Amino acid sequence: MSASDITFPTKLGFVLIAHAQAQPRTAYALRKLFETTPVGRFSSSPGSIYPALKKLEAAGLTATKDGLVHATAKGRQALRAWLCEPVTLAEVGRELEITLLRFAFLDLVDDAMLTMRFLTSFRAAVSEQLKQLIAFLQSEGAASMSWHGKLAVESGRIAYEAQLHWADHAISRLKKNAQSKR
Amino acid sequence: MSASDITFPTKLGFVLIAHAQAQPRTAYALRKLFETTPVGRFSSSPGSIYPALKKLEAAGLTATKDGLVHATAKGRQALRAWLCEPVTLAEVGRELEITLLRFAFLDLVDDAMLTMRFLTSFRAAVSEQLKQLIAFLQSEGAASMSWHGKLAVESGRIAYEAQLHWADHAISRLKKNAQSKR
DNA sequence: CCAACCATGTAAGCTGTTACATGATTGA
DNA sequence: TCAATCATGTAACAGCTTACATGGTTGG
Numbered sequence: 001m002s003a004s005d006i007t008f009p010t011k012l013g014f015v016l017i018a019h020a021q022a023q024p025r026t027a028y029a030l031r032k033l034f035e036t037t038p039v040g041r042f043s044s045s046p047g048s049i050y051p052a053l054k055k056l057e058a059a060g061l062t063a064t065k066d067g068l069v070h071a072t073a074k075g076r077q078a079l080r081a082w083l084c085e086p087v088t089l090a091e092v093g094r095e096l097e098i099t100l101l102r103f104a105f106l107d108l109v110d111d112a113m114l115t116m117r118f119l120t121s122f123r124a125a126v127s128e129q130l131k132q133l134i135a136f137l138q139s140e141g142a143a144s145m146s147w148h149g150k151l152a153v154e155s156g157r158i159a160y161e162a163q164l165h166w167a168d169h170a171i172s173r174l175k176k177n178a179q180s181k182r
Numbered sequence: 183m184s185a186s187d188i189t190f191p192t193k194l195g196f197v198l199i200a201h202a203q204a205q206p207r208t209a210y211a212l213r214k215l216f217e218t219t220p221v222g223r224f225s226s227s228p229g230s231i232y233p234a235l236k237k238l239e240a241a242g243l244t245a246t247k248d249g250l251v252h253a254t255a256k257g258r259q260a261l262r263a264w265l266c267e268p269v270t271l272a273e274v275g276r277e278l279e280i281t282l283l284r285f286a287f288l289d290l291v292d293d294a295m296l297t298m299r300f301l302t303s304f305r306a307a308v309s310e311q312l313k314q315l316i317a318f319l320q321s322e323g324a325a326s327m328s329w330h331g332k333l334a335v336e337s338g339r340i341a342y343e344a345q346l347h348w349a350d351h352a353i354s355r356l357k358k359n360a361q362s363k364r
Numbered sequence: 365c366c367a368a369c370c371a372t373g374t375a376a377g378c379t380g381t382t383a384c385a386t387g388a389t390t391g392a
Numbered sequence: 393t394c395a396a397t398c399a400t401g402t403a404a405c406a407g408c409t410t411a412c413a414t415g416g417t418t419g420g
Contacts, residue, residue: 010407028371038318039334041276043409050373052408094223097276100334107330115330136220148297151355152221152286155348162344166337173333192379210399225381232401234380 008059009078011098012042012052017071017079018105020062024070027053040101080109086121089128096163112178119174123167130160190241191260193280194224194234199253199261200287202244206252209235222283262291268303271310278345294360301356305349312342 009017019030027050034044042048053069056062061075071079083106091099099122106115133156136142142150191199201212209232216226224230235251238244243257253261265288273281281304288297315338318324324332 012408026371031371036323038315038338039331045409045411046372047374047409047411048407050371054373094279100337104328104331104334107328133220141218146286146289147355147359148289149221149286151348151352152282155282155345156220158344158348159341162340163337166333166340170333173329177329194380208399213399227381227383228400229382229384229402230380232399236401 009056009061010052012048013056013061014079014082015040015042015101015105016049016052016056016069017061017075018108020069021071021076021079021108022105024065024068026067027064027069030069039104040097079105083109084114084118087118087125089125092122092125092163093129112174116171116174119167119171123164123171126160126163126167130157130164133157133160191238191243192234194230195238195243196261196264197222197224197283197287198231198234198238198251199243199257200290202251203253203258203261203290204287206247206250208249209246209251212251221286222279261287265291266296266300269300269307271307274304274307274311274345294356298353298356301349301353305346305353308342308345308349312339312346315339315342 016030019025019033025033030053031044031046031049034040034042034049053062056075057064057069060072061078062069063072064070083102085102087099087102103115103118103122106118109115133153137150137153137157142153145153198212201207201215207215212235213226213228213231216222216224216231235244238257239246239251242254243260244251245254246252265284267284269281269284285297285300285304288300291297315335319332319335319339324335327335
């Protein structure tokens, strides 16, 4: 893989850039973050973190000074682009944790409008997933399902409903924030 | 990899065995299941399914007769062992979808006691995750977090709470089922 | 001085996924 | 007949993870 690979960095890479941008840390301290914080369940094992950091540095997205890893301008820009990507149906469907990580890091950008755009696209995606799940529950496919199967799908439904409420809550909170700042 | 690999099959493999056990199907029909059902978001692409089926057959876990894939005794036994594994903290933390898939397929075993055992271990695992998350929210680590970060963790909290309610609901439903069967 | 943690890595492999290819069948 | 769907694959690789290795430092 070349440093100019358009799909670089990986998710783990973005998370590392974000942590480094939030506060420059030693490689070891970055690694420890994955053990102590509950968000973004990547392995904290050295075999995960160190190679990832090496690739980031080779690509010029991070740099190390006095043992501290920090994000370069290029790294910050790449991170920002990633954070600002709209939330898709597929992402909330199979990578919800990543979506929420992106939201968490969005405060590094510190732009209420971007945050609002993120939240509305998040809400729309969750809402659509929920709609499709309900449609499935009412289709013939679900009729033939066992008691267990229906309950399992039900679990997905309540999960999406909870996220929908969360999104509404976050949106109204953001609006209040904006008002109080004025 | 040898056919006697102790960690075989993979998750995708187990899902395929389960579908085949529930109803023998052609490889193509199995593949299509991943497009049409919302549970267990594996890729439906041929590059995923066909190699997986081939490995299962090589390991003697499935067999094809008249074009229909069905689970062998060995396959059913392996599946049962997988389904009966207790739910761990790690599993609900990063593979909740898989956990719920396991629950859904548990009806193939058709043993109310095993289902109950599964649900209670599920409930315990979710409850513990929730406890840890709340502990984190009240720790010094969370105090330094941004508005965004706290909200993101909050989203995890409500997700676990929803699963906890689901577990309670499923457990009481199972008890009712048992009563009405007597 | 010995265990435990700090700190950094490499090698191998697992689990899938994407992209590509191919021929048969069928319906409009 | 021409597109769409059926049906089955291979090759390459992405994105981790686990297991292993290796030395330094520090506290009891």
